[in-house]
Amino acid sequence: MMSAWKDSVLDGNGITILLLLIVAFSLWQGWNRGASRSAGKLVFFLGDAVLRLVGLAISVPFTLWLSPKAGDWLGAASTLPNRELQFWEQIYYTALKSLADFPLLRFAVLFMLSYALIVFMLRLLVSLIIGSRMGVFGSRKETRASLPSRLAGAGIGAIMGAARSIIVIAILFIYVSLNPDHGFSRYVEASPVYQQGAQAVIEPLSGSLVKEKLPVFTQSVQNELNGIIQRKYEVIDHKIPEGIEQTAAHVVKEAATDEEKARKLYDWVGSRISYDHDKVTLYEEQRIWKEQTPQDTYDTRLGVCIDYARLYAMMARSQDLEVRVVTGRGYNGQGGYGPHAWNEVYLSEEKRWIPLDPTWAQSGNWFNPPRFNETHIKEQVF
Structure with missing residues (x-):
């Protein structure tokens, strides 16, 4: 010894x-x-x-x-x-x-x-x-x-x-x-x-x-x-602005089921919001993160994945849908994965959660598609 x-x-x-x-x-x-x-x-x-x-x-x-x-x-x-x-x-x-x-x-x-x-x-x-x-x-x-x-x-x-x-x-x-x-x-x-x-x-x-x-x-x-x-977003986003609530109500007025509501809101957010490449560049080059509320995203029609997801969640909650924001990693198209955010919505008729990605909506159907989990790696839910 x-x-x-x-x-x-x-x-x-x-x-x-x-x-x-x-x-x-x-x-x-x-x-x-x-x-x-x-x-x-x-x-x-x-x-x-x-x-x-x-x-x-x-x-x-x-x-x-x-x-x-x-x-x-x-x-x-x-x-x-x-x-x-x-x-x-x-x-x-x-x-x-x-x-x-x-x-x-x-x-x-x-x-x-x-x-x-x-x-x-x-x-x-x-x-x-x-x-x-x-x-x-x-x-x-x-x-x-x-x-x-x-x-x-x-x-x-x-x-x-x-x-x-x-x-x-x-x-x-x-x-x-x-x-x-x-x-x-x-x-x-x-x-x-x-x-x-x-x-x-x-x-x-x-x-x-x-x-x-x-x-x-x-x-x-x-x-x-x-x-x-993640809880901070639930607190920050709890107050739903009147304009966002009215828009969400107009979007889903023809929907009869939770799935139809969720799909219509997915189509609206995915087609109305544009990806803010300048925000990403500012962060990557200068490490400056421009925090924005769902109201900012709604007004400017610009945002990155977390902004899409937060706006979608606020609109869905305003129409009595149970929705979650999910953070994790998404496939980057180059063989790797990068930080990403998307949503999950609960369908009360079917008693199950389904995933959807409004950020990627303009690149294809990302509303509960087959093998969604192959391109999205979930880490946190809020």
């Missing part, structure tokens, strides 16, 4: 050097403090760890109980007023709707708040019960520590250093589990100190939780975070 550690240090593995330095620094601290002060620090370290574990044990079930109740309240509180929203109101309602709609996000926020409050209250309770004894014991100075005291302090310091290194190894273990093919992960795994700590401590304690379940959980969290970014 020591030979492998030595070879790793000589090879300049930064992870090995970092972990050994943590232990060495803690050992040096223990030597300087002596047995009494080191013991006090260890007691404080262990006491704080126990408080945090108790905080976790209380806050997790409390948050599980509170989260659904908070979700119901937030759902009612996030009802959008029937008027144009100020910028700060858009942020407020986006946050409320995100917390109401995404249970993992809501749980995370409530957990962090409850955990911080519970740990604070536990620390306050401990301080009231034992007064300042722990603080005095942990900070008492030992001006002339004897050699045995220093040796004992160094031993305690080494124990604390090992505990600190395990915490670092646990963090690295989570990163490696989430990014197994990354170059940094392979660099971490090349450290024998990391390998032995992970195999001896982290893997037995975590079981399959980190390696198997955490990546799935993290992907769910990522999906929710992406969904939060």
Whole structure:
């Protein structure tokens, strides 16, 4: 073991050097403090760890109980007023709707708040019960520590250093589990100190939780975070301008079914709106993104894919259609895929969602065509 550690240090593995330095620094601290002060620090370290574990044990079930109740309240509180929203109101309602709609996000926020409050209250309770004894014991100075005291302090310091290194190894273990093919992960795994700590401590304690379940959980969290970014359009576009609603009503006045309504709106948006190549050029060359509302697209008759999709969604919703804006990647005609946006509409008569792409309407039939998914790769829906 020591030979492998030595070879790793000589090879300049930064992870090995970092972990050994943590232990060495803690050992040096223990030597300087002596047995009494080191013991006090260890007691404080262990006491704080126990408080945090108790905080976790209380806050997790409390948050599980509170989260659904908070979700119901937030759902009612996030009802959008029937008027144009100020910028700060858009942020407020986006946050409320995100917390109401995404249970993992809501749980995370409530957990962090409850955990911080519970740990604070536990620390306050401990301080009231034992007064300042722990603080005095942990900070008492030992001006002339004897050699045995220093040796004992160094031993305690080494124990604390090992505990600190395990915490670092646990963090690295989570990163490696989430990014197994990354170059940094392979660099971490090349450290024998990391390998032995992970195999001896982290893997037995975590079981399959980190390696198997955490990546799935993290992907769910990522999906929710992406969904939060998309929620802003639902808030921004909730107020349907009168002109857009009247136009949509005129377009679908002869339609009898949801599919006929959806098709007529698809034909209107696809034929009336022109692709704004200047907007794309401005972004590609100067990285300037010209944000526009569905009203802007309706007035100028210009837009890119997200503008087509947002205008279509607003017109469809004004006629009581259930519609979604989908973002992902679309086939670029050159063997690759690029960022794209389109729509999905729910046909209540058939009880199914169908895809449509008003941006591509002038190049062919992209209203629920066969093999639509071969040219469109869905990533997010809002």
